[in-house]
Each structure stands twice: as structure tokens, then as C-alpha cells.
Amino acid sequence: MGDVVPGDPPVPITVWPVPAPQPGETMSNAMGVRLVHNLTHPSDLVVDLAEGPQLAHAVIATHRRSHLHAPRQVGWGREAATLIVTGWPVDDTTSPVEFFARCRASLVAGGCVAVLLPHGDVVAPVDVVIAAKQAGLAYLQHIVAADRPPRRGQQAQLDIHTDVLILTRSATETGGTDG
Template structure:
């Protein structure tokens, strides 16, 4: 499978006029470099460093319960399903995600949720064929019966458990498939945990290829922006009212068709 999309690279700078009437580039407090500097976007160094894609997603009054919260909105789920899978593909979700389920059903994809990390082994009948695996981080546990119970935050995982989880994902993935880890805004409680994420995936045979920063805001339409490097001048212009921010870490099989 080829690269999932060809992102927009030339978001225009906001311009203002100085007292002499000349056009000048206005300072953008919500540009990519400023977001990184202020800690809104967490950048974890890769090996090699990976590109950061910023998705500015239109706020559509999310019907799946993630509006004004840290989670995948319907529009973000539609983008993920549309860009990383094709009609007829299989999508696996750790825990039931109604946004992913809705996008998968609407797009003719097969949706398979499991309620716990150890239940991934029960999907051995689709081993080697799954196009996309969605992992909330840290992995959620469920209250109530089955995968439809309400999610509660899972405890931090030991490194060995992380490696086992990513190994299970690698076994399920098609050669050109993706494992996507959804991480809410970083807090002091889980930042150390995140630093173990990429090495654990690498040890399991998965390579980190992209970080997506999905920001839902009151904007007209969606934009996908990729700066040349994290420290470059900001290329994204955002609405003042940020609603949802979530980081998506994209992994593929090392040496697979993406390599």
C-alpha cells in the first residue's frame, strides 16, 4: 500500500499591515513550533525522527460522545478509516470505539472490537490480514459485560506487557497494515510511560512512521498539514476555540511493504 495521503504542505501565513502599510507575517501563537514550545504538542524523538502531521478537523458536534473530550471524534475516525484502509479491509479496535465502528460500517470495512489486550489472540483467524488496529493509550479496561461497557483509564503497562501487546498487533497486521495508538494530551502522570512506547513497539518488530496531531476546532472544512520538520516556522492556522486534541502514533511492520 502506498503512503496513505499526500498532505497539504503550503498553508498560507496570516498577514497584517504595519504602520507603513506594508504586509508583514503576523505572529501565530497557535503555530506548530509554538504549540510544541508550550507543551500542547508532545514530540517524542524517533529513530529516525518521524514527520508530524497536523490535522485541523472541523467540529461537527460529534454524535459519538467525544465532543469536548479527549477522544476520537467522528470526523477524525472517518479520516483515519478513509486514509489508512480500503473497502473490504478489516479494522481491529482494542475496546469498542463507536466513532471507528461507524466510519468502518459506512465505508464497507469489517470492524472487530476486543475487550482486553489478551483477547487479541482470539483473532488468530484474521492473522496477517488486518489493515488497521486502533489502540487507546494507555489501554482501557471495561466496566460491564463485553466490549460495549464504558471505558475507564487503564493502569500503566510494564515494558514487557507493551512488547507483548505490540507483538500481538504485528501478528495480526497485513504486510502493509497500520497500528495506530491514540494518546490524549500528555500529563505528568503518563509522560514517562509514553517514552517507553516507541522502544517497546520497535522491540516487537513495529516501526514508528508518523505522528498525527488531531485538533478538532470550529473551522470550515478539514486540513492536513505537514511541516518539513517540527521546529520549522508554523504552517498551520487554527481557530481560537480548540475543542479536542489527541495524538496518534502510527506504526507499521518493520521490513514490510512500507519499508
């Protein structure tokens, strides 16, 4: 099964059994570790735009490098990153398309942006995907984070708390948008 955006092929949906974030934070420690392990290699650069120390802890534990920044800053360093992690919405001063254009300019080819949204708003993921596509990023995967993993032989009762949209700068440039 995949997440469908009109006019695009479906993207895979994956369930990650990880704890919910604490109030005021973007993710749990387990979510930070999963993102870093699944989307980077040792010594890759990670840009941390998330609230809370969880991603920074994961970066240190997995021997990655990071830049910790406020999302409003104009640039995130001279070196291109493999992964940019952010909560949503980012801020009120930058349009979503401008934000994703900065992300795209800061990524290596094949790099990803992980956008973490509290589960429940059916419009926000669509708005994120549309803005990202307008900035030249492709929608790669949808991760559903739930407190309890599904159990074999039982009806799935997921306690979903976070939607993670994985966007990518494709390795091949197509002239206008990636994907």
C-alpha cells in the same frame, strides 16, 4: 518538521482538525473516519480496540470490515488486519511489548497500528514508540489532532487534544525488527 526518536530518522507530524472525543471515549466520529479513510482501502479488515462506537461507525460507512474486541483477548481472529486502532494505556495485565507483539502478529505486511493518546503527557508517546519497536513495529507518523485548524496568516494557536502514533509492520522483513 518531524518527531525525533534518538537513533532514528524523524517521522512526519501531521495536524488533523477534528473535534475532541467525548469523556470516556477514545476518539470523535471525525477522527474515526479520518483514520479509516487514510489507512485502509474498501474491504480491508480493521480491528477496533477503542472505547466508544466511533470507529465502528466509520468502518460501516466506508464499507470496511471489522472485528470489535477487548484489548485483553489473546487473539483477534485468524485473518490479518490492515489497521488496528487502540487507546492508551491498553490494560494493566499485559506489558506494552506483549501487546504490540500481538498487534504485529495480527497485521498484514504494511499494516498499521494507530495508538491514540490524550495530549499532554510528554513521556507516554516515547514509551509507546519504545515498546512498539521492541515488538518489531516501526514508528511511521505522528498525527496531532486539534479542535481548531491553523488559519493562514495567523499565528498557530492549536487546541491539541489527541496524539495519534502510527506504527507499522513493514512490507519487507528485516530479520528482527521492522523499519
